[in-house]
Amino acid sequence: METFGERLHRAVAERGPLCVGIDPHASLLARWGLSDDIAGLERFARTVVDALADRVAVLKPQSAFFERFGSRGVAVLESTIRQSREAGALVLLDVKRGDIGSTMAAYADAYLNPASTLCSDAITVSPYLGVGSLQPAFDLAAAHGGGVFVLALTSNPEGPAVQHAVAGGGKTVAQTVIDEISQVNAGVKPLGSLGLVVGATIGDTGHDLSKVNGPLLAPGLGAQGGTPDDLRAVFGESLHNVLPSYSREVLSAGPEIAGLRAATDRVLAGVRAALG
Ligand SMILES: O=c1ccn([C@@H]2O[C@H](COP(=O)(O)O)[C@@H](O)[C@H]2O)c(=O)[nH]1
Numbered sequence: 001m002e003t004f005g006e007r008l009h010r011a012v013a014e015r016g017p018l019c020v021g022i023d024p025h026a027s028l029l030a031r032w033g034l035s036d037d038i039a040g041l042e043r044f045a046r047t048v049v050d051a052l053a054d055r056v057a058v059l060k061p062q063s064a065f066f067e068r069f070g071s072r073g074v075a076v077l078e079s080t081i082r083q084s085r086e087a088g089a090l091v092l093l094d095v096k097r098g099d100i101g102s103t104m105a106a107y108a109d110a111y112l113n114p115a116s117t118l119c120s121d122a123i124t125v126s127p128y129l130g131v132g133s134l135q136p137a138f139d140l141a142a143a144h145g146g147g148v149f150v151l152a153l154t155s156n157p158e159g160p161a162v163q164h165a166v167a168g169g170g171k172t173v174a175q176t177v178i179d180e181i182s183q184v185n186a187g188v189k190p191l192g193s194l195g196l197v198v199g200a201t202i203g204d205t206g207h208d209l210s211k212v213n214g215p216l217l218a219p220g221l222g223a224q225g226g227t228p229d230d231l232r233a234v235f236g237e238s239l240h241n242v243l244p245s246y247s248r249e250v251l252s253a254g255p256e257i258a259g260l261r262a263a264t265d266r267v268l269a270g271v272r273a274a275l276g
Pocket residue numbers: 021023062094153154155156197198199219220221222223224245246247248249
């Protein structure tokens with residue numbers, strides 16, 4: 001069985017280093033001339049999948065915008081995940097779960113067990129109950145060739161108050177998370193299956209990402225103000241493992257498929273130039 005790290009490495013080699021988020025904000029539904037209801041949600045998500053799932057390496061549905069519509073929204077999320085994967089994109093479900101281990105095991109079952117209708121190639125998780133509490137997700141991901149992206153240095157301005165705090169041992173909370181994930185990925189080729197989320201907006205924080213040996217998801221580009229030129233300051237020598245992620249910057253170019261594709265080509269060219 002191919003690991004997530006292997007599958008991602010191949011997808012990026014074939015399609016380029018880009019993740020596009022599927023974030024059906026109410027404002028985007030309005031901008032696309034769609035109603036803020038289940039029909040609008042379904043149309044929006046289907047259009048993005050039709051436009052991009054056969055060409056971008058990773059699609060990242062943001063679960064919140066689907067959950068907003070209750071069980072019918074979750075049904076649309078299920079079909080979005082399935083259609084995206086069928087068309088060849090890897091699906092990173094941005095769901096940011098995190099809980100005590102026994103509950104985490106149930107979340108892992110929901111999102112990383114192939115028997116689940118929400119099963120994705122990878123998910124985002126929050127480490128604030130301790131990285132060890134995420135072990136059930138790491139285990140299930142490893143068993144089925146899935147991936148897990150752990151929040152480390154998030155793109156929002158509120159993040160540093162928690163993430164830069166110095167923990168026991170004199171390291172920051174973020175560096176503790178980074179180091180624990182680095183240990184699991186150590187020596188794996190071509191890339192470990194545990195990733196980190198590190199915002200493109202954070203600048204040079206002095207955190208050491210050099211030993212992560214896993215994918216570094218970089219949200220915060222475009223609508224949050226981050227640019228490809230910011231990536232070098234944030235990631236330094238780890239640029240080769242960065243997976244830049246755009247949502248609104250691309251989505252606001254819809255609803256025409258040609259517009260979405262042109263915006264994707266534009267941001268991909270920009271990040272390719274920056275990543276070298
Ligand atoms: O640190 C983080 C972690 C996750 N996100 C998510 O990424 C997208 C960003 O959307 P844009 O429209 O490109 O700003 C969104 O789903 C966030 O929840 C993040 O922004 N920062």
